[in-house]
Structures are given as structure tokens and as C-alpha cells.
Amino acid sequence: xxxxxxRPVLAxxxxxxxxxxxxxxxxxxxxxxxxxxxxxxxxxxxxxERVFEGIDYLLGENxxxxxxxxxxxxxxxxxxxxxxxxITAAPNLPDWENIPLKSIVLEKYxxxxxxxxxxxxxxxxxxxxxxxxxxxxxxxxxxxxxxxxGIIIDGKLYTGSYGGAAELGHMIIVEDxxxxxxxxxxxxxxxxxxxxxxxxxxxxxxxxxxSSLAELAQGKQDDITAETVYLAAKDGDQLSLDVITGxxxxxxxxxxxxxxIFSPDMVILGGSxxxxxxxxxxxxxxxxxxxxxxxxxxxxxxxxARLGNDAGVVGAAVYTLEH
Amino acid sequence: xxxxxxRPVLAxxxxxxxxxxxxxxxxxxxxxxxxxxxxxxxxxxxxxERVFEGIDYLLGENxxxxxxxxxxxxxxxxxxxxxxxxITAAPNLPDWENIPLKSIVLEKYxxxxxxxxxxxxxxxxxxxxxxxxxxxxxxxxxxxxxxxxGIIIDGKLYTGSYGGAAELGHMIIVEDxxxxxxxxxxxxxxxxxxxxxxxxxxxxxxxxxxSSLAELAQGKQDDITAETVYLAAKDGDQLSLDVITGxxxxxxxxxxxxxxIFSPDMVILGGSxxxxxxxxxxxxxxxxxxxxxxxxxxxxxxxxARLGNDAGVVGAAVYTLEH
Numbered sequence: 001x002x003x004x005x006x007r008p009v010l011a012x013x014x015x016x017x018x019x020x021x022x023x024x025x026x027x028x029x030x031x032x033x034x035x036x037x038x039x040x041x042x043x044x045x046x047x048x049e050r051v052f053e054g055i056d057y058l059l060g061e062n063x064x065x066x067x068x069x070x071x072x073x074x075x076x077x078x079x080x081x082x083x084x085x086x087i088t089a090a091p092n093l094p095d096w097e098n099i100p101l102k103s104i105v106l107e108k109y110x111x112x113x114x115x116x117x118x119x120x121x122x123x124x125x126x127x128x129x130x131x132x133x134x135x136x137x138x139x140x141x142x143x144x145x146x147x148x149x150g151i152i153i154d155g156k157l158y159t160g161s162y163g164g165a166a167e168l169g170h171m172i173i174v175e176d177x178x179x180x181x182x183x184x185x186x187x188x189x190x191x192x193x194x195x196x197x198x199x200x201x202x203x204x205x206x207x208x209x210x211s212s213l214a215e216l217a218q219g220k221q222d223d224i225t226a227e228t229v230y231l232a233a234k235d236g237d238q239l240s241l242d243v244i245t246g247x248x249x250x251x252x253x254x255x256x257x258x259x260x261i262f263s264p265d266m267v268i269l270g271g272s273x274x275x276x277x278x279x280x281x282x283x284x285x286x287x288x289x290x291x292x293x294x295x296x297x298x299x300x301x302x303x304x305a306r307l308g309n310d311a312g313v314v315g316a317a318v319y320t321l322e323h
Numbered sequence: 324x325x326x327x328x329x330r331p332v333l334a335x336x337x338x339x340x341x342x343x344x345x346x347x348x349x350x351x352x353x354x355x356x357x358x359x360x361x362x363x364x365x366x367x368x369x370x371x372e373r374v375f376e377g378i379d380y381l382l383g384e385n386x387x388x389x390x391x392x393x394x395x396x397x398x399x400x401x402x403x404x405x406x407x408x409x410i411t412a413a414p415n416l417p418d419w420e421n422i423p424l425k426s427i428v429l430e431k432y433x434x435x436x437x438x439x440x441x442x443x444x445x446x447x448x449x450x451x452x453x454x455x456x457x458x459x460x461x462x463x464x465x466x467x468x469x470x471x472x473g474i475i476i477d478g479k480l481y482t483g484s485y486g487g488a489a490e491l492g493h494m495i496i497v498e499d500x501x502x503x504x505x506x507x508x509x510x511x512x513x514x515x516x517x518x519x520x521x522x523x524x525x526x527x528x529x530x531x532x533x534s535s536l537a538e539l540a541q542g543k544q545d546d547i548t549a550e551t552v553y554l555a556a557k558d559g560d561q562l563s564l565d566v567i568t569g570x571x572x573x574x575x576x577x578x579x580x581x582x583x584i585f586s587p588d589m590v591i592l593g594g595s596x597x598x599x600x601x602x603x604x605x606x607x608x609x610x611x612x613x614x615x616x617x618x619x620x621x622x623x624x625x626x627x628a629r630l631g632n633d634a635g636v637v638g639a640a641v642y643t644l645e646h
Contacts, residue, residue: 166584
């Protein structure tokens with residue numbers, strides 16, 4: 001058996017669409033990772049079974065017993081009560097309400113178990129090993145199906161007293177704006193997430209506006225995703241370009257708010273939507289440069305995440321190692 | 324001469340309308356305070372002279388030489404570069420731009436000088452001696468001419484790396500909303516400050532809506548202030564009631580955002596507008612109760628400030644004593 005300090009962490013990144021299950025070393029290296037579909041519509045019980053299968057598979061493949069791990073750490077797209085180890089709510093995971101995931105996992109494997117919000121984990125990962133190494137204060141947004149947030153203050157993850165802080169995607173920036181999965185209106189998530197971008201493109205096409213996406217959408221509108229909108233925009237499709245520019249403008253206002261609230265050294269944008277690159281970053285940087293107080297504008301960098309899909313599992317592992 | 328540990332702090336709270344100059348003991352007690360008008364329109368040079376006159380007056384009255392103070396500490400309604408001791412900008416103090424106030428004061432009195440944002444000072448004061456004693460994480464809003472913000476994280480004042488953080492009044496919550504003194508549109512300050520409440524009441528009266536305020540406003544619309552709107556509302560004036568309810572609803576969205584961002588143990592509302600009491604607090608608490616994620620909603624108290632007008636000078640003094 002490996003010595004305690006060499007035992008890897010079994011880290012899970014449980015998202016609304018996919019989950020990643022990985023073995024992560026104590027210095028943040030991914031030893032092995034596997035992707036699985038979450039199939040969130042099947043509900044918490046089925047998803048938890050799938051997580052267990054994934055963990056067992058990885059353990060089996062590596063000839064490890066649970067006791068040879070230093071911990072299991074689960075990053076989830078959810079509002080987590082970290083004191084109690086409970087997933088209290090999850091706008092993008094149907095029916096996850098007050099699920100005591102920590103004790104469920106603990107009972108199954110009998111080793112230290114940690115729960116952390118996925119964007120919090122990403123912020124921690126990016127701060128220790130990615131774009132924000134060594135900075136005092138940073139804010140991270142993960143732009144995907146939803147919009148998650150993570151906050152590093154004085155080099156430490158800030159989660160509030162109970163663990164639920166940094167729901168930055170649910171900052172309302174448009175009074176009575178489009179409905180959000182959380183039940184409120186005009187949240188940043190409802191305006192600038194991948195879901196919001198795809199929905200806005202579909203809405204305009206249904207209205208009859210011209211777009212190279214319309215062909216694709218003949219009867220199969222679900223084929224319009226943030227990614228296809230991005231590809232069409234790169235090919236010069238005006239509607240797609242407008243939709244992305246619109247989302248970027250909202251994102252710019254959201255980041256502007258965060259700059260005025262935190263005056264962070266860095267804002268990191270991660271998640272699939274952040275891969276749109278300059279199309280997204282240019283308007284965001286311009287809005288902050290023009291509209292933030294100069295003291296804050298000049299001291300903040302706005303940069304893409306570096307760890308890509310691995311940020312969640314790396315951060316989840318980091319979190320256990322520092323606790 | 325008093326022993327070093329007994330020397331009081333000469334604390335100044337420099338607001339857009341009034342300034343308070345006070346002697347504060349090391350345990351947060353106000354030994355003596357005086358109010359002065361800022362007369363901000365006269366610009367920084369005249370205002371600084373007035374601050375000096377006030378300090379000299381207080382020293383003279385108490386038979387103190389500057390060297391008998393432990394420090395001079397100035398809380399100002401401004402965006403302050405705390406590393407450099409510079410007031411970089413101040414939406415409610417005309418022409419204050421890059422004024423090196425710390426070195427100006429230091430040169431005049433030759434003793435330790437501190438600069439701090441006024442709402443940051445209020446947050447510190449309320450945390451050490453007021454409503455938020457002993458809590459880990461809290462957010463404070465001062466609702467007056469403008470809206471200032473202060474953040475306590477892990478029991479410590481959070482100002483970002485340069486000192487400019489917590490400009491919570493400049494969080495945009497209504498895309499393309501009314502113009503704000505900062506140059507942006509739809510900031511919380513432009514929707515729920517005393518200035519915004521008075522402006523909205525005037526706007527509706529000019530439009531010809533009925534109100535008991537209209538009589539008062541015969542040709543002298545400047546007599547309509549947030550306070551007169553409040554008094555009229557208490558007397559049953561429907562327009563005044565509507566205006567305050569409207570501002571409270573915006574404030575509720577702003578506080579909701581802060582609850583989702585910080586999941587604080589407490590949100591403290593201070594400043595003159597907070598004296599409207601239940602008319603303001605009831606809608607804010609209801610919005611947070613109904614619209615925040617349950618984990619955050621149940622763990623936050625929303626309460627009035629306790630130190631009243633003294634929060635700024637007490638906080639400014641606390642800041643020097645802890646540095």
C-alpha cells in the first residue's frame with residue numbers, strides 16, 4: 001500500500017451533462033480520468049449509482065482498494081451545505097434537493113469524503129495550478145449549461161459560512177429579464193450561458209430571421225447549441241454573431257459588477273462558452289475598461305481558464321489536500 | 324502627554340453633504356464630535372482646508388497637539404487607492420480625482436495618517452461595535468446621497484488588493500436603467516439611494532401625478548427629498564408610498580444579488596434612507612426570503628445599522644488601531 005502522503009484522491013466532477021471521474025495525485029496531476037454521461041433526468045438515485053460504478057471502475061482498473069485513496073472528493077454543479085455535506089439545490093440537476101451525498105458516499109466507501117461546488121473547485125484549481133497562481137484575490141466564472149462562480153480571497157477559497165456563496169450566475173442584471181432555471185428572472189445565467197445563447201438563436205430563427213443556422217434547424221432545433229452558433233459566427237453568419245455579441249455584452253456587465261464588488265486581481269472565464277475566445281473576451285474587456293472605476297479597471301486581468309475540463313477534478317482534489 | 328496606548332484617534336467622516344470630525348478613544352468611544360458642512364461644490368482644495376480647520380478646532384478645544392493623537396484617519400465617500408493614499412475618484416465629491424490626501428494630511432500634521440472608504444469604515448465599525456459584532460461574514464450598504472458598500476470576510480475588512488473593492492452601489496441591476504453619477508446606467512445607487520427616491524418622486528409629480536408632495540413642490544422642487552417623501556408616505560400619500568416601494572424592490576434585488584454572491588451571515592443597511600424602517604426592510608426581507616436559494620436565505624439576517632452617524636468615524640478609528 002502506498003504511503004499516506006502518496007495516496008491519490010478519487011475526484012469526481014458531477015455536471016449537468018457529463019461527469020469526470022479521476023485519480024489525482026497530491027501535486028495536482030491527473031493520473032487517470034474517465035468521462036461518463038450524467039443522464040441527470042434519471043434523478044439523484046440513478047446518478048449516484050452511476051458515480052459509484054465509475055469510481056469502482058477506476059479503482060478496479062488501477063488495482064486500488066478504497067483504503068488506498070486519501071479521500072473521495074466530489075465537485076458538483078449544486079448549492080452545497082458544506083457543513084452538513086448536503087446538496088441543497090441544483091438548478092441543472094433535476095430533483096437534487098437536500099441529498100446528503102457526503103454521508104451516502106462515506107457509507108459506501110468508508111473513507112474521508114468531501115463535497116464542493118464545481119465552480120468553487122475550478123477556482124481553487126486555477127488558483128493553485130492554473131491561470132491565477134499566486135494571486136491574492138480572484139473571481140472565476142464557468143460558462144457552460146449554467147454559469148457557476150468561484151471566489152478566492154486572500155489566497156483562500158471563499159464559500160461563506162455554510163458553503164453556498166459565489167452563486168455568481170444568479171446575479172440579476174436585467175430586471176424582469178428572461179427566466180432562469182433558479183426561478184428568478186434576468187440572472188446572468190439566463191443571459192450569457194451556453195443554454196441562453198442557444199435559446200436566443202433559436203428564438204430569432206423561429207421569428208423568421210435569416211441565418212445559416214436555420215438550415216441546420218429544419219425541424220431539429222435542438223441541433224442549435226452554443227457551439228453551432230459559435231461555428232456559424234466564425235463562418236460569418238450575422239445572426240450568430242449578434243447573438244454572441246449580445247451574450248458577451250451581458251457577460252461584460254456581470255464581470256463589471258464583479259470588478260466593482262471585488263476589485264479582483266484577475267477574473268477567469270472558463271467552461272465551454274469561454275472557448276469562443278476573442279468574440280467573447282474582447283467585448284468583456286472593453287466594457288470593464290470603459291465602465292469600471294480606473295483604480296479597479298487597471299488592476300484586473302480578464303483571462304481564460306487554463307485547466308480546461310480538468311479544473312473541477314483538480315480543484316476537488318486540492319480542496320481535500322488542504323483540509 | 325497621554326501614554327501611547329491612550330492617545331485618541333482624530334477621525335474624519337468626509338461625506339458629500341456633511342463631514343463629522345471626532346476624537347475617538349481606542350475602545351471605540353466618541354470623546355467629542357462636531358458636524359460641518361462639506362460644501363463639496365467648492366472643490367477639493369476648499370474642502371481640505373475646511374477639514375484642517377475642523378481638526379484644528381477640535382485639537383484646540385481639547386488642548387491637544389497633533390503629537391498627542393495616535394493617528395488621523397479619514398473616511399471618505401470615494402474610491403481610494405489605499406496603497407498610495409490617493410482618492411482616485413468620488414462620484415459625490417465634484418473634482419476629486421487623484422488627490423493624494425494621505426500625504427497632504429501627513430505633511431500638515433506629521434503623524435500617522437490613514438485613508439479609508441466611508442462605507443468600509445462603517446462596516447468595520449458595525450462589525451466591531453455595532454450590529455455585526457463577532458460575525459464571520461457580513462455586507463453593509465449605506466443608503467444616503469449615494470450607496471456605499473463594505474464587506475467583512477472572515478472577520479476582516481475586505482478592500483481588494485488596492486483598496487477599491489465593495490463599490491456595491493455601482494452594481495448594475497437594470498440594463499439601460501437611469502443614469503448614475505458614476506457614468507453608467509442602472510446602478511443600484513441610481514435606483515435606491517436617497518437621491519434616486521427624491522428624483523423619482525419629482526419626476527412623477529412633474530408628469531402631473533397627484534401627491535401631497537405636489538403642494539410642497541410649488542416651484543420649489545428641491546424641497547422634495549427622500550425624507551419628505553418618507554414623511555408623506557407615512558401620512559398615507561400613495562405616490563410617495565409607491566416610490567419608496569419601488570426603490571425597496573430594487574434594493575431587494577441588490578441585496579438578493581449580494582446574498583447569492585457572499586452568502587453572508589448578515590446584511591446591514593445603514594445611512595439616512597435605512598431610517599425608513601419597515602417600509603424598506605419588509606420588501607427587502609421578503610424578496611430575499613422568496614427568491615434566494617434556501618441555504619443562503621435561512622442563514623442571513625437583514626438588519627439596520629446600529630452606530631448611526633457615528634459608524635464612519637468609529638470605523639475609521641478602528642481601522643488605524645488594527646493597523
